[in-house]
Amino acid sequence: MFRSFLFLAAIALQSSQGAEWTISTFAGTGTKGYAGDGGPATKALIDNPFGVIRGPDGAIYFCEYTGHKIRRVAADGTISTVAGTGEKGYSGDGGPALNATFNLPHELRFSSTGDLYVVDMTNHAVRKIDMKSKVITTVAGTGKPGYSGDEGPGDKAMLKQPHSIQFGPDGHLYICDIGNHVIRRLDISSGIITTVAGTGKAGPTPDGAPVKGTPLKGPRSIDFDKVGNLWLCTREGNQVFKIDLKGNVIHHIAGTGEKGFTGHGGPAKTAKLSGPKGISIDAEGNAWLADCESHSIRMVDAKTGNIELIAGTGEKGDGPDGDPLKCKMARPHGVFCDADGTVFVGDSETHRVRLLRRK
Numbered sequence: 001m002f003r004s005f006l007f008l009a010a011i012a013l014q015s016s017q018g019a020e021w022t023i024s025t026f027a028g029t030g031t032k033g034y035a036g037d038g039g040p041a042t043k044a045l046i047d048n049p050f051g052v053i054r055g056p057d058g059a060i061y062f063c064e065y066t067g068h069k070i071r072r073v074a075a076d077g078t079i080s081t082v083a084g085t086g087e088k089g090y091s092g093d094g095g096p097a098l099n100a101t102f103n104l105p106h107e108l109r110f111s112s113t114g115d116l117y118v119v120d121m122t123n124h125a126v127r128k129i130d131m132k133s134k135v136i137t138t139v140a141g142t143g144k145p146g147y148s149g150d151e152g153p154g155d156k157a158m159l160k161q162p163h164s165i166q167f168g169p170d171g172h173l174y175i176c177d178i179g180n181h182v183i184r185r186l187d188i189s190s191g192i193i194t195t196v197a198g199t200g201k202a203g204p205t206p207d208g209a210p211v212k213g214t215p216l217k218g219p220r221s222i223d224f225d226k227v228g229n230l231w232l233c234t235r236e237g238n239q240v241f242k243i244d245l246k247g248n249v250i251h252h253i254a255g256t257g258e259k260g261f262t263g264h265g266g267p268a269k270t271a272k273l274s275g276p277k278g279i280s281i282d283a284e285g286n287a288w289l290a291d292c293e294s295h296s297i298r299m300v301d302a303k304t305g306n307i308e309l310i311a312g313t314g315e316k317g318d319g320p321d322g323d324p325l326k327c328k329m330a331r332p333h334g335v336f337c338d339a340d341g342t343v344f345v346g347d348s349e350t351h352r353v354r355l356l357r358r359k
Contacts, residue, residue, distance in 0.1 A: 021356050023311055023324040026344065027062070027073055028352035030318050034067055034086055041079040041353075046071065049346040049353050050333040051107030051164075051278075056114045062334065062346060062353055063105040063118060070097075070108060070118060070129075073353075083118070083129055083136065090123040090143050097129045097136040107164050107221075107334070109173075111188065117165055117173060124159045126175060126186070140175065140186050140193055147180040147200060154186045154193040164221040164278075168245075169228040176219045178235065183219055197243060197250075202236065207252035211243055214250060221290075225281045233276040233289065240268070240276065240287060240300065253287065254300050254307055261294040261314050268300045268307035278346070282337035290335040290345065295328065297335060297345055297356065311345070311356060318350040329354075 027041035028049070036044025047067030055061050060073045061082070069084035083097035084105070092100025103122040110116055116129040117139070125141030140154035141162070149157025160179025168174050173186040174196070182198030196211070203215030218236035225231060230243040231253075239255035254268035255276075263271025278290030285302035288310075296312030310324060317328025334346025334353075343356040 019325075020358055021310055021324050022322065022359055023319075023327050024321045024355045024357070026060070026353045026355040027071075027079060028350070030350055030352060032351045034064075034069070037080050038078065040077050041073045042077070044079045046351050046353070048348050048351060050105070050348060051109075051119075052334045052336040052344040052346050052353060053108055053110065054336070054338055055110055055116070060344065060353075061108055061116065063108050065104050065106065065333070065348065068102040068105065070105065070116070082116075082134075090120070090125070093127075093137050095135065097134050100127075100136045102127075106162075109165050109167055111167060111173075112171060119162050119165050119175075121161055121163060124161060124179075126154075126159075126162060126165060126173070139173075139191070140184075145179060147177070147182075150184075150194050151192065153191050155191070157184075157193045159184070166222045166224055166230075168224055168230070174222055174230065176222055176232075178219055181216050181219060183216070183222065183230075183232070196245065197230075197232075204257075205234070205237065205239070205241060205250055205252070207250070209250050211245060211248045211250055220277055221279045223279050223281045225285055226283070231279055231281055231287055233279045235275055235277065238273045238275065240273070240279065240289065254289075259293070261291075261296070263307055264298075264309040266306055268305055271307045273298075277331075277333045278335040280335045280337040280343070282341065282343075283339065286337075288335050288337055288343060290332040292331050292333055295330060295332065297324075297329075297332065297343070310343075311354075316349075318352075324356060327354075 028046040033045030048065040050065045052062040089101030106119040106121040141159045145160040146158030163178045164176040175184045198216040202217045220235035221233040240253040242251040255273040260272025275293035277292035280288045287300040289298045312329045319327030330349035336344040345354040
């Protein structure tokens, strides 16, 4: 009976969290494809959206993983393509981004100068789009997988399936080099690349361990909080860490390391995650997770240290707008917390970008 009481209490708490939010479709119809440029994003066909971000122009940008494109939704809701032909390849450097080809673009971020950086995952590269000239170039990676080039030019270094990028408080670009189980940093001014975390081999990451010399297990997605800590999701590790780069210490935040979908309403450290693929830190310090293989959006509350289920049911599907806890998702990869508290989700295999708002 006591176990039943605890179960019911957990469900009640979970429901109260979800009741604070509504979910709606921001882009896409649920049908995979490429159509609709020049019209409303909600009537456009998109193809496997992953990373989502707001640009300095106020528009929302997202990458289409199997669509091999970067698309933009203006303030009036109109969608357009800003990079990629839609063909799979690795071409176009030195020319217009619209004529370039990508191979599974995974995430995108804007620099402080307004240029757009894209992780071109299966090209093992990071590319830059100059938003004034619209010219694309490669800034890290050679197009071939490997682990080399530290202390040298980024475009001469080898990466292995980089997944996530984010600019740090130092203005430099941090890269989840997941195939090498490291996080690397590209100095934007000099172009020099270095390894800042990870040993090059997968391994356990103990709480309180030093950054240098400690292994990581599938460093998948990163973000920075407002005080400069680097937050990391590990895909194979099924955990979340906060990395104090200045203090040289790693803090365990969420996940036991075992794959699962448990712990809602309780301590995040004892919860089970299921291949977290995206992380975004909001203005209050809460960590939002695209918990991909549980088809859900979960949030680590900065005040309580608890993990909450915000959207999804745990089952794969394409749910309706309205109640986020009744809205099935399909392997979401991207999550982005906007300045006003709105949360954008790249709900990848429903071919939608969704929107979470507080009531």
